[in-house]
Amino acid sequence: MGKIIIAASGKGGVGKSVFTVNLGATFAERGVKVVMIDMNLGLRNLDIYLGLENRVIFDVADVLGGLCGYKRALLRDKRFSCLHMIPATQDRRKFAFDAETVADFYAGLRENYDYVLVDGPAGVGRDMALAAAGGDIAVIITTLEYVALRDADMADRVLSEAGVTQRACVLNKVNRRLMRSGLFPSFEDVSARVRPPLVGIIQYDENIHISANCGVPIVHQKGSYIEENFNRIADRLLGL
Numbered sequence: 001m002g003k004i005i006i007a008a009s010g011k012g013g014v015g016k017s018v019f020t021v022n023l024g025a026t027f028a029e030r031g032v033k034v035v036m037i038d039m040n041l042g043l044r045n046l047d048i049y050l051g052l053e054n055r056v057i058f059d060v061a062d063v064l065g066g067l068c069g070y071k072r073a074l075l076r077d078k079r080f081s082c083l084h085m086i087p088a089t090q091d092r093r094k095f096a097f098d099a100e101t102v103a104d105f106y107a108g109l110r111e112n113y114d115y116v117l118v119d120g121p122a123g124v125g126r127d128m129a130l131a132a133a134g135g136d137i138a139v140i141i142t143t144l145e146y147v148a149l150r151d152a153d154m155a156d157r158v159l160s161e162a163g164v165t166q167r168a169c170v171l172n173k174v175n176r177r178l179m180r181s182g183l184f185p186s187f188e189d190v191s192a193r194v195r196p197p198l199v200g201i202i203q204y205d206e207n208i209h210i211s212a213n214c215g216v217p218i219v220h221q222k223g224s225y226i227e228e229n230f231n232r233i234a235d236r237l238l239g240l
């Protein structure tokens with residue numbers, strides 16, 4: 001039976017969607033069967049990050065609302081046959097689900113996949129708790145800014161209340177040169193402010209913007225340090 005991993009954050013724009021598609025691609029490269037669910041309802045992004053935006057017909061709200069089975073809404077990755085995704089809805093009228101419906105949906109998916117990777121919305125509101133319903137592991141993404149760290153800690157509390165018992169933290173957009181300047185939080189500052197253990201860092205790389213615009217996860221660029229960052233994170237998450 002597969003595991004459900006939720007990518008979450010308090011602050012927006014810290015890299016949850018980039019994390020989801022690159023972790024998905026890293027898992028798939030190892031032959032792990034993965035489905036990524038875009039639960040950022042109203043703000044669909046994952047399809048663009050994977051270059052699949054022209055293939056969207058059904059979305060996650062159609063599945064949750066009972067209009068179609070999840071297989072109809074699945075999109076297959078262009079490179080890996082074991083990597084699938086279900087896009088978010090853009091239609092705000094289709095948001096009336098409860099946590100039980102979402103948890104049942106994930107439970108059905110875990111029967112057929114090794115990992116269900118959920119790209120959650122930013123914030124600590126109802127949408128985030130809904131995306132996390134029934135999740136096994138939450139990976140809280142944060143950047144090295146004090147505001148992001150405080151928001152990550154708030155997200156951790158909400159995820160705990162939502163019943164996600166295993167929680168971990170990933171630092172994204174890390175710039176070692178700036179860290180050495182002493183003007184950014186240190187790793188000690190991070191662990192003093194955010195309770196879940198750190199499972200990895202992802203360095204800042206402007207090529208991520210290019211790969212996002214081309215619809216190709218950056219881990220496909222072989223030999224890069226970003227690929228190494230994701231391999232380490234995948235090793236740790238597969239071990240949980």
Ligand SMILES: Nc1ncnc2c1ncn2[C@@H]1O[C@H](COP(=O)(O)OP(=O)(O)OP(=O)(O)O)[C@@H](O)[C@H]1O
Pocket residue numbers: 009011012013014015016017018019040045120121122172173174202203204205206208209212
């Ligand atoms: N390691 C990185 N280096 C450089 N840019 C990055 C990195 N990670 C993410 N980005 C950029 O940061 C921006 C936000 O990324 P992303 O969409 O993944 O964030 P998000 O947390 O999903 O946002 P939202 O809260 O809106 O869903 C994008 O422009 C993306 O290209």
Ligand SMILES: [Mg+2]
Pocket residue numbers: 016017018040045119
């Ligand atoms: Mg996102």
